Amino acid sequence: SAINFLERLCLTWMFFFMMCVAERTYKQRFLFAKLFSHITSARKARKYEIPHFRLKKVENIKIWLSLRSYLKRRGPQRSVDVVVSSIFLLALSIAFICCAQVLKGHKTFLNAAYNWEFLIWEAALLLFLLRLASLGSETNKKYSNISILLTEQINLYLKMEKKPNKKEQLSIVNNVLKLSTKLLKELDTPFRLYGLTMNPLIYNITRVVILSAVSGVISDLLGFNIRV
DSSP: OHHHHHHHHHHHHHHHHHHHHHHHHHHHHHHHHHHHTTTTOHHHHHHHTOOOOOSOSHHHHHHHHHHHHHHHHOSOOHHHHHHHHHHHHHHHHHHHHHHHHHHHHGGGGGGSHHHHHHHHHHHHHHHHHHHHHHHHHHHHHHHTOTHHHHHHHHHHHHHHHHOGGGHHHHHHHHHHHHHHHHHHHHTSOSOEETTEEOOHHHHHHIIIIIHHHHHHHHHHHHSSOOOO
Protein backbone atom coordinates (compact mmCIF):
# COMPACT_ATOMS: atom_id res chain seq x y z
CA SER A 1 0.00 0.00 0.00
CA ALA A 2 2.86 2.39 0.81
CA ILE A 3 4.60 1.69 -2.51
CA ASN A 4 1.30 2.11 -4.37
CA PHE A 5 0.69 5.43 -2.61
CA LEU A 6 4.20 6.70 -3.45
CA GLU A 7 3.85 5.70 -7.11
CA ARG A 8 0.53 7.47 -7.44
CA LEU A 9 1.92 10.51 -5.64
CA CYS A 10 4.93 10.69 -8.00
CA LEU A 11 2.77 10.24 -11.10
CA THR A 12 0.37 12.92 -9.88
CA TRP A 13 3.24 15.33 -9.19
CA MET A 14 4.74 14.72 -12.64
CA PHE A 15 1.40 15.23 -14.37
CA PHE A 16 0.58 18.45 -12.54
CA PHE A 17 4.16 19.67 -13.08
CA MET A 18 3.63 19.33 -16.84
CA MET A 19 0.33 21.18 -16.51
CA CYS A 20 2.07 24.02 -14.65
CA VAL A 21 4.68 24.22 -17.43
CA ALA A 22 1.88 24.45 -20.01
CA GLU A 23 0.14 27.18 -17.99
CA ARG A 24 3.41 29.13 -17.75
CA THR A 25 3.79 28.91 -21.54
CA TYR A 26 0.24 30.18 -22.02
CA LYS A 27 0.95 33.08 -19.67
CA GLN A 28 4.05 33.99 -21.68
CA ARG A 29 2.04 33.87 -24.90
CA PHE A 30 -0.56 36.17 -23.38
CA LEU A 31 2.14 38.60 -22.21
CA PHE A 32 3.69 38.72 -25.69
CA ALA A 33 0.26 39.24 -27.27
CA LYS A 34 -0.58 42.00 -24.80
CA LEU A 35 2.66 43.89 -25.47
CA PHE A 36 2.28 43.35 -29.21
CA SER A 37 -1.15 44.99 -29.15
CA HIS A 38 0.41 48.10 -27.52
CA ILE A 39 3.22 48.84 -29.99
CA THR A 40 0.97 50.95 -32.26
CA SER A 41 -0.23 53.10 -29.34
CA ALA A 42 2.17 55.84 -28.24
CA ARG A 43 0.70 56.13 -24.73
CA LYS A 44 0.69 52.38 -23.99
CA ALA A 45 4.11 51.88 -25.57
CA ARG A 46 5.51 54.62 -23.33
CA LYS A 47 3.81 53.07 -20.31
CA TYR A 48 5.23 49.55 -20.88
CA GLU A 49 8.58 50.84 -22.24
CA ILE A 50 8.35 49.05 -25.59
CA PRO A 51 9.12 50.30 -29.14
CA HIS A 52 6.40 52.27 -30.90
CA PHE A 53 5.67 52.76 -34.59
CA ARG A 54 2.60 53.63 -36.67
CA LEU A 55 1.36 51.61 -39.61
CA LYS A 56 1.65 54.51 -42.05
CA LYS A 57 4.25 52.90 -44.32
CA VAL A 58 4.33 49.62 -46.20
CA GLU A 59 7.62 48.75 -44.47
CA ASN A 60 6.02 49.25 -41.05
CA ILE A 61 3.10 46.99 -41.98
CA LYS A 62 5.53 44.32 -43.14
CA ILE A 63 7.46 44.55 -39.86
CA TRP A 64 4.18 44.41 -37.90
CA LEU A 65 3.02 41.24 -39.67
CA SER A 66 6.46 39.60 -39.38
CA LEU A 67 6.62 40.40 -35.65
CA ARG A 68 3.13 39.01 -35.15
CA SER A 69 4.08 35.77 -36.92
CA TYR A 70 7.32 35.48 -34.93
CA LEU A 71 5.67 36.02 -31.53
CA LYS A 72 2.93 33.49 -32.26
CA ARG A 73 5.56 30.83 -33.04
CA ARG A 74 7.89 31.76 -30.19
CA GLY A 75 8.37 29.23 -27.41
CA PRO A 76 7.44 25.53 -27.29
CA GLN A 77 4.47 24.74 -29.49
CA ARG A 78 4.09 21.03 -30.20
CA SER A 79 5.09 19.82 -26.72
CA VAL A 80 2.62 22.18 -25.02
CA ASP A 81 -0.14 21.19 -27.45
CA VAL A 82 0.53 17.53 -26.63
CA VAL A 83 0.25 18.25 -22.89
CA VAL A 84 -3.00 20.19 -23.31
CA SER A 85 -4.47 17.52 -25.60
CA SER A 86 -3.52 14.84 -23.06
CA ILE A 87 -5.21 16.79 -20.27
CA PHE A 88 -8.33 17.17 -22.37
CA LEU A 89 -8.44 13.47 -23.30
CA LEU A 90 -7.84 12.44 -19.68
CA ALA A 91 -10.67 14.70 -18.49
CA LEU A 92 -12.87 13.26 -21.23
CA SER A 93 -12.04 9.69 -20.20
CA ILE A 94 -12.71 10.34 -16.50
CA ALA A 95 -16.02 12.03 -17.34
CA PHE A 96 -17.03 9.01 -19.43
CA ILE A 97 -16.07 6.59 -16.63
CA CYS A 98 -18.04 8.63 -14.06
CA CYS A 99 -21.08 8.69 -16.33
CA ALA A 100 -20.81 4.92 -16.81
CA GLN A 101 -20.58 4.39 -13.04
CA VAL A 102 -23.62 6.60 -12.45
CA LEU A 103 -25.59 4.65 -15.04
CA LYS A 104 -24.52 1.40 -13.37
CA GLY A 105 -25.86 2.53 -10.01
CA HIS A 106 -26.22 6.18 -9.08
CA LYS A 107 -27.28 5.40 -5.50
CA THR A 108 -24.03 3.58 -4.74
CA PHE A 109 -21.78 5.84 -6.84
CA LEU A 110 -20.32 7.79 -3.90
CA ASN A 111 -19.79 4.71 -1.77
CA ALA A 112 -16.63 3.71 -3.64
CA ALA A 113 -13.39 5.52 -2.77
CA TYR A 114 -12.08 5.43 -6.35
CA ASN A 115 -15.17 7.34 -7.53
CA TRP A 116 -14.30 10.15 -5.13
CA GLU A 117 -10.78 10.12 -6.55
CA PHE A 118 -12.20 10.34 -10.07
CA LEU A 119 -14.34 13.31 -9.08
CA ILE A 120 -11.37 15.12 -7.51
CA TRP A 121 -9.26 14.53 -10.62
CA GLU A 122 -12.07 15.67 -12.90
CA ALA A 123 -12.61 18.87 -10.90
CA ALA A 124 -8.88 19.68 -10.92
CA LEU A 125 -8.54 19.02 -14.66
CA LEU A 126 -11.62 21.06 -15.52
CA LEU A 127 -10.39 24.02 -13.49
CA PHE A 128 -7.03 23.81 -15.21
CA LEU A 129 -8.63 23.55 -18.66
CA LEU A 130 -10.82 26.57 -17.91
CA ARG A 131 -7.69 28.51 -16.93
CA LEU A 132 -5.93 27.55 -20.16
CA ALA A 133 -9.05 28.28 -22.19
CA SER A 134 -9.30 31.75 -20.66
CA LEU A 135 -5.62 32.54 -21.38
CA GLY A 136 -5.86 31.15 -24.90
CA SER A 137 -9.01 33.14 -25.64
CA GLU A 138 -7.46 36.40 -24.43
CA THR A 139 -4.30 35.72 -26.44
CA ASN A 140 -6.29 35.13 -29.63
CA LYS A 141 -8.25 38.33 -29.06
CA LYS A 142 -5.02 40.32 -28.81
CA TYR A 143 -3.57 38.86 -32.00
CA SER A 144 -6.86 39.02 -33.92
CA ASN A 145 -7.65 42.60 -32.94
CA ILE A 146 -8.68 44.08 -36.30
CA SER A 147 -9.54 47.42 -34.71
CA ILE A 148 -5.82 48.36 -34.81
CA LEU A 149 -5.78 48.15 -38.60
CA LEU A 150 -9.11 49.93 -38.89
CA THR A 151 -7.82 52.76 -36.70
CA GLU A 152 -4.76 53.11 -38.91
CA GLN A 153 -7.00 53.25 -41.99
CA ILE A 154 -8.98 56.10 -40.45
CA ASN A 155 -5.75 57.94 -39.68
CA LEU A 156 -4.66 57.50 -43.28
CA TYR A 157 -7.92 58.94 -44.60
CA LEU A 158 -7.50 61.96 -42.33
CA LYS A 159 -3.91 62.40 -43.48
CA MET A 160 -5.02 62.27 -47.12
CA GLU A 161 -7.20 65.32 -46.53
CA LYS A 162 -4.37 67.22 -44.88
CA LYS A 163 -1.71 66.21 -47.43
CA PRO A 164 -3.26 65.82 -50.90
CA ASN A 165 0.20 65.67 -52.47
CA LYS A 166 0.84 62.31 -50.76
CA LYS A 167 -2.53 60.84 -51.59
CA GLU A 168 -1.17 58.24 -54.02
CA GLN A 169 1.42 56.96 -51.57
CA LEU A 170 -1.09 56.85 -48.71
CA SER A 171 -3.59 55.02 -50.94
CA ILE A 172 -1.07 52.22 -51.46
CA VAL A 173 -0.58 51.90 -47.72
CA ASN A 174 -4.35 51.88 -47.22
CA ASN A 175 -4.75 49.03 -49.74
CA VAL A 176 -2.05 47.03 -47.94
CA LEU A 177 -3.90 47.56 -44.65
CA LYS A 178 -7.13 46.26 -46.22
CA LEU A 179 -5.34 43.16 -47.50
CA SER A 180 -3.76 42.64 -44.07
CA THR A 181 -7.19 42.80 -42.45
CA LYS A 182 -8.52 40.10 -44.81
CA LEU A 183 -5.41 38.00 -44.21
CA LEU A 184 -5.82 38.05 -40.43
CA LYS A 185 -9.44 36.96 -40.78
CA GLU A 186 -8.44 34.05 -43.02
CA LEU A 187 -5.70 32.88 -40.65
CA ASP A 188 -8.10 32.06 -37.80
CA THR A 189 -8.18 28.34 -37.05
CA PRO A 190 -11.66 26.90 -37.67
CA PHE A 191 -11.55 24.50 -34.71
CA ARG A 192 -11.27 26.51 -31.50
CA LEU A 193 -12.50 25.88 -27.97
CA TYR A 194 -12.13 29.19 -26.13
CA GLY A 195 -8.66 29.65 -27.59
CA LEU A 196 -7.50 26.03 -27.42
CA THR A 197 -6.77 24.44 -30.78
CA MET A 198 -9.14 21.56 -31.32
CA ASN A 199 -8.40 18.65 -33.63
CA PRO A 200 -11.50 17.72 -35.70
CA LEU A 201 -11.26 14.10 -34.52
CA ILE A 202 -11.13 15.14 -30.85
CA TYR A 203 -14.04 17.52 -31.43
CA ASN A 204 -16.23 14.78 -32.95
CA ILE A 205 -15.32 12.28 -30.21
CA THR A 206 -16.20 14.86 -27.56
CA ARG A 207 -19.52 15.64 -29.14
CA VAL A 208 -20.58 12.01 -29.58
CA VAL A 209 -19.21 10.41 -26.39
CA ILE A 210 -19.82 13.13 -23.81
CA LEU A 211 -23.27 14.14 -25.06
CA SER A 212 -24.37 10.50 -25.24
CA ALA A 213 -23.10 9.80 -21.72
CA VAL A 214 -24.67 12.95 -20.28
CA SER A 215 -27.95 12.12 -22.01
CA GLY A 216 -27.92 8.64 -20.46
CA VAL A 217 -27.16 10.00 -16.97
CA ILE A 218 -29.91 12.62 -17.12
CA SER A 219 -32.39 10.06 -18.45
CA ASP A 220 -31.47 7.62 -15.64
CA LEU A 221 -31.76 10.26 -12.91
CA LEU A 222 -35.03 11.80 -14.14
CA GLY A 223 -36.70 8.54 -15.12
CA PHE A 224 -37.52 9.34 -18.75
CA ASN A 225 -35.55 9.44 -21.97
CA ILE A 226 -33.81 12.67 -22.99
CA ARG A 227 -31.84 12.99 -26.20
CA VAL A 228 -29.11 15.64 -26.06
